[in-house]
Amino acid sequence: MEIVILVVVIAVIVLGAVSGLVISGRKKKALKTEESATPTSTTTAPTEPQLGEEAEGAPEAPRRTIEEVGLPEAEAEAPVIEEPAAPAEPEIETPEPSAGRLVRLRARLSRSQNSLGKGLLTLLSREHLDEDTWEEIEDTLLTADVGVAPTQDLVERLRERVRVLGTRTPQDLRALLREELLTLVGTDMDRTVHTETRGAVDRPGVALVVGVNGTGKTTTTGKLARVLVADGKSVVLAAADTFRAAAADQLETWGKRVGARTVRGPEGGDPASVAFDAVKQGTEAGADVVLIDTAGRLHTKTGLMDELGKVKRVVEKQGPVDEVLLVLDATTGQNGLVQARVFAEVVDITGIVLTKLDGTAKGGIVVAVQRELGVPVKLVGLGEGADDLAPFEPEAFVDALVGDE
Numbered sequence: 001m002e003i004v005i006l007v008v009v010i011a012v013i014v015l016g017a018v019s020g021l022v023i024s025g026r027k028k029k030a031l032k033t034e035e036s037a038t039p040t041s042t043t044t045a046p047t048e049p050q051l052g053e054e055a056e057g058a059p060e061a062p063r064r065t066i067e068e069v070g071l072p073e074a075e076a077e078a079p080v081i082e083e084p085a086a087p088a089e090p091e092i093e094t095p096e097p098s099a100g101r102l103v104r105l106r107a108r109l110s111r112s113q114n115s116l117g118k119g120l121l122t123l124l125s126r127e128h129l130d131e132d133t134w135e136e137i138e139d140t141l142l143t144a145d146v147g148v149a150p151t152q153d154l155v156e157r158l159r160e161r162v163r164v165l166g167t168r169t170p171q172d173l174r175a176l177l178r179e180e181l182l183t184l185v186g187t188d189m190d191r192t193v194h195t196e197t198r199g200a201v202d203r204p205g206v207a208l209v210v211g212v213n214g215t216g217k218t219t220t221t222g223k224l225a226r227v228l229v230a231d232g233k234s235v236v237l238a239a240a241d242t243f244r245a246a247a248a249d250q251l252e253t254w255g256k257r258v259g260a261r262t263v264r265g266p267e268g269g270d271p272a273s274v275a276f277d278a279v280k281q282g283t284e285a286g287a288d289v290v291l292i293d294t295a296g297r298l299h300t301k302t303g304l305m306d307e308l309g310k311v312k313r314v315v316e317k318q319g320p321v322d323e324v325l326l327v328l329d330a331t332t333g334q335n336g337l338v339q340a341r342v343f344a345e346v347v348d349i350t351g352i353v354l355t356k357l358d359g360t361a362k363g364g365i366v367v368a369v370q371r372e373l374g375v376p377v378k379l380v381g382l383g384e385g386a387d388d389l390a391p392f393e394p395e396a397f398v399d400a401l402v403g404d405e
């Protein structure tokens, strides 16, 4: 019996020892697995947080749904970080309305004693209107660039009217001269600058600006953009003078001043493609008008004219050009007429811009060029100021020439 009890006791002890060994073995195995799952070095003291450990160690914040995420007020408490100031945009100017600008010409010409109208009045007021005086009248008109045929017409009419007038008071003479000059300049021509598309076409009106360099072409394009913006239109400019980067820069500066985009190409690139792109971009942007400034170097006349013709043809792939403005410098007189003829051979000119009228007391070129091309003067340049471009009004022009007294 005692032996049986002893055997049972030994068996219990052995069993206990064996199960103890199995448990500790499992624990060790589990530890080993944990160790191998952690790639970080185990040689460092566990109390010192290591690079990258902070996130693991930090108590995980409860996840929020999108609805629970606070909107900007919560972020308002965050420290304000000052953004570096954006480069200042040029201030957009508000151009003056263009109506009535031609009155300025009167103020300018009234300071000049050599104005065409004043010269003629002095001669017509002579006591004896002999042949010599009529010749002087003729010379005065020719010197003022009126041109031969219009001069002869006018002299003939003046002779006739003075004869029937009898007594010649200064008032009568002024009224007579005013009337005859007005007839010569023409009051029944369409002087509207057509910048609106004809028909129900979904594209901007297109105006092409041509002329010899130095006549004021780029300046005129810029000034015209201002006139259009003042009329509430949105304008895109095309720098189709790709030969001089400075010309494109100059145009872009004009555009920026009134918030008009300038489309330009690489220097020496194809002007026709710049013009085409500008019309395309203008159409996409829903602009009202595209103004195309072209090159005008005379020394490569044939090349220039070919190029101009191409610009017009390429633009016309998207629709007709609504206005072709020829820019002429009023101070160059007959030279302007020669230029007008050359340009008219290549593009159908629909309007003339006479610049620098402030720089001459003559003004007869208005008559001559209209006769030469059969196209009206539509705009005149009255100075270098941004708003010194005026719609041409025959009455105001003749009033400026004849003066008040």
Ligand SMILES: Nc1nc2c(ncn2[C@@H]2O[C@H](COP(=O)(O)OP(=O)(O)OP(=O)(O)O)[C@@H](O)[C@H]2O)c(=O)[nH]1
Residues within 6 Å of the ligand: 211, 212, 213, 214, 215, 216, 217, 218, 219, 220, 241, 247, 296, 355, 356, 357, 358, 359, 380, 381, 382, 383, 384, 388
């Ligand atoms: N007094 C006066 N000067 C003008 C007028 N229009 C233009 N100008 C000046 O004429 C000069 C030539 O003008 P531009 O516009 O550069 O002439 P352009 O024909 O485009 O010639 P490029 O710029 O060389 O292509 C500039 O100094 C203008 O300020 C005007 O009506 N009166």
